Amino acid sequence: MNKKISLSDLRFFEMKLFLITLIFVTSINLLSSQGEKKFFDPMDVFDLSWASDPQVSPDGKTIVYVRKSNNIMFDNTSSNLWQISVDGKHHQPLFSGLNNYQSPRWSPDGKKLAFISDESDANQIHIRWLDSTESAVISNLQESPSSLSWSPNGKWLAFTMNVKSPIEAIVEPRSKPEGAEWAERPITIVNTRYQYDGQGIVDPAYRHVFIVSSDGGSVRQLTNGDFNHNGSLTWSLDSQQVYFSAYRSNNWELVSNEADIYSIDIETGELDQITTQSGAERSPTMSPNGKYIAFSSQERRPLAFTPKRIALVETQNKKIRILSESLDGDADNIIWAEDGQSLYFSYDEKGIRNIGEIALNGKYEKIIGGLGGTTIGRPYLSGGFHVANNIFAYTHGTSDRPSDIGVIRNNQKTVITSLNKNLLGHRKLGMVNEITYNSSFDGQEIQGWYITPPDFDPSKQYPLILEIHGGPHLAYGPSFSAELQIMAAAGYIVFYNNYRGSLSYGEDFALLLQYKYSSQEDFADHMSGIDALIKKGFVDSKNLFIAGGSAGGIATAYAVGLTDRFNAAVAAKPVINWLSKPLTADSMVGQIYHQFPGPPWEHLEHYWKRSPLSLVGNVTTPTLLLTGENDRRTPISETEQFYQALRLRGIDSAMVRLPNTSHSIASKPSRLISKVDHILAWFERYQSDPEEIN
Structure with missing residues (x-):
């Protein structure tokens, strides 16, 4: 006996068939769309991430780096700190979120990490105790710090920071009646360098060197005067002197490309001028044995380009010699090898940024090329590296990817992150x-x-x-x-x-x-x-x-x-x-x-x-x-x-x-x-x- 099918049963069957067909077609379309790559879209910019400022731990096992990414809701670029072992495992965030974390620097014993963050509204210096994963703010600064540098004994952090200078008014302002609304007071400018792109017209301020205990406490200003004292900073081996660059001349505002290396005693405040030659001597770094200070040396001449050379000055007699005369271009990012017999540096050649090594006799060789990828807008040469315990970490960029973290160990080169695989791998x-x-x-x-x-x-x-x-x-x-x-x-x-x-x-x-x-x-x-x-x-x-x-x-x-x-x-x-x-x-x-x-x-x-x-x-x-x-x-x-x-x-x-x-x-x-x-x-x-x- 045949069962009679009602109209409601038929409609239910048709609906069920329709849903099955819809699910099937949707699944096919989804699989097809997953297999077919789309073109790069302008809105994809908000999904890009890139690595910068890699820092290798003293034992050579871990890398901390700054991971940058764009935020579509706040229309900005955030900087977070991530860590990864040199074999590419244990890749995880140290600090992430809407705040910015930057300039990670390992303590000499590898047990602490100093960094700068705005999570307290203003940029402050923070310490992370890696054995307990506890963190603390160790400064209370009015201006943003930069050029963090640990003392060799791990007790101090040196840094630079702007200090505002009072403005001398030409006339004293008149007193207005109570409740009166007058125009804003005039702005008096008497300094030559009064404006900076991104800041506009600025109040007079001078950059000085400070130190703060790695256990926290008050900061202490080391340098004085109406001059700018700049990093990068380096320390003497006994943790008593901080080295920096400055041009301490009364006409400094009217002179371009002049700077000398100085040291200052953190106890007595005694200032010692290390270099006196014409030109710009910057970015000092102390050798492992304390015998030399390597620095960037640039002649002063009225030309649009002058190469930056690697130079050495002996700490005992202040005798200077140029190492990289044979390099036809700039040498940057100078780092001593652990044995003190050579230095690592970056240099650019035919549109490629490389890491090189130069011996104390001036002979150099290329270690690796392909640094880059930290300027995501246009394809400028960019990128940096760090080395510790014979492990190199560098920003690895290619034509189809912003920077990832690359590692060199035992002469083997490996890229250990793939920050944009999920986006650009499908474009x-x-x-x-x-x-x-x-x-x-x-x-x-x-x-x-x-x-x-x-x-x-x-x-x-x-x-x-x-x-x-x-x-x-x-x-x-x-x-x-x-x-x-x-x-x-x-x-x-x-x-x-x-x-x-x-x-x-x-x-x-x-x-x-x-x-x-x-x-x-x-x-x-x-x-x-x-x-x-x-x-x-x-x-x-x-x-x-x-x-x-x-x-x-x-x-x-x-x-x-x-x-x-x-x-x-x-x-x-x-x-x-x-x-x-x-x-x-x-x-x-x-x-x-x-x-x-x-x-x-x-x-x-x-x-x-x-x-x-x-x-x-x-x-x-x-x-x-x-x-x-x-x-x-x-x-x-x-x-x-x-x-x-x-x-x-x-x-x-x-x-x-x-x-x-x-x-x-x-x-x-x-x-x-x-x-x-x-x-x-x-x-x-x-x-x-x-x-x-x-």
Whole structure:
């Protein structure tokens, strides 16, 4: 006997079938989406993490490092402390959350960790007792400390900190009637260096050396006077003297690139000047046997680039010798080997940061390359390392990942973290390719890189963005860049180069732009690279775009005065008028001395020739200008001059002003995203239909 099926039973069956089908289809789609990688999206910036400042424990077993990550709710970058064993195990946070933790420093016996944190609202010095996992604040400071350094006996921590100086008013303020509302009192400025980018106009303050007991208590100021005393700091082996750098001259504000090494006795306050030569001697570090102090030595000369050398001074007779004469470039991050017979350091070569070792006879060799990945916005050379007990920890960066922690032990190199695997392992990124070519100006070889869009097809043609680095005496490399990956994901070939004047190619190359920035010479370096890529067949010559920030913004503004080949341009935080910029920016003293033949009132023609404003009458390229309103390095008045000149000439242009933002316009994650959004939106306006390949 057949059972009769009711209408309700049928509907229930249909609903059940529908749900089963829906679950099945959803599962298939989910599996498909998991297998198919997405392009890098601007909002992915909020999910990036990267490592910096690794510190190896004295026994060589554990690494503590600063782990940085972006926060989408607070639009900032937080710094937390993580630890990991050198074999990659036991990876866990020491301090994490919304507060910032930085500058971890192991005590000599490895039982304590000093660090700086703002978890008490202001930045203070903290100690972590590693055997009990207890932590405590050991300072009560009014200003932020820096350059933490343990004494060899573990009893003291030395650091530097600003101390404000009273301002002498020109007139005494008048007394106002009770209840009266008067205008704010005038601000009196009498010091030469009165402004700093990111801080604005500042009250007079001088940096001094302090010590505090590692058990906590009151801090004690060691140095005095209206001078700046800077780290890094190092101690004598008996824990009685602290060494630092300073330029203790009455005219220090008017002098660029001068500093000497000093020591001060922590009991008597006796000051001893260790070096007296002209130039900058900085970053002292005591040898394991106390016989030498190694330091960074830089000649003082009126040139835009002078290499930093590794130097030694004997503690007994103060005799100085330079170790790294044969190294054609900067030597940084100097650390003694445990046997005192050599030093480790970092140096840059052809767009790559390396760790090197130099013996006391001056012979050096490369240990490893590939440091980087700590500047996630643009692909600047970056990264650092630390070594203890013959174990190296370094920031390992690649073209498709920000920095992880790399380790060298027993001559074996291992990357022991993968901070972005869960994000970037599921993103299809643009591929970074190297290119070398000769400049049309003089045949000079130039190194560059280009990023192809994800799913790149060499049989097609793509629009191209030339992105120019700042400095100009800095360098890009084949490192991960969130900004440039976003551009590539939007369908562009992104080209960047280390044009003449860039670092990592030696002193002669760096000085090719002496008194010539900007010029037709660096312009030729850029255009020759574009032509070399066009010859490869995959660049649409009718869709060329140019962008750059700071020195790159200058080059962009200068380029559109020399050519009409670009469909559109974006000049971020540029200098437009060299006659006005040096006398309105915070870099006045150093810039005039190092980059120009003299002050602007003595060399009007030279300053004007270097200025993009001198070429504004030639500009036909639609140009967007992008600058922070609080920029003190390339003040927004420079942007305003170019914008108003372009508007007077009827050139399609726009000015984007970023409120409450300094020269670091991408310092907040949302600002980085907004910067690239504006660049791409501006370029999209002026794209023409792609060419067909014959």
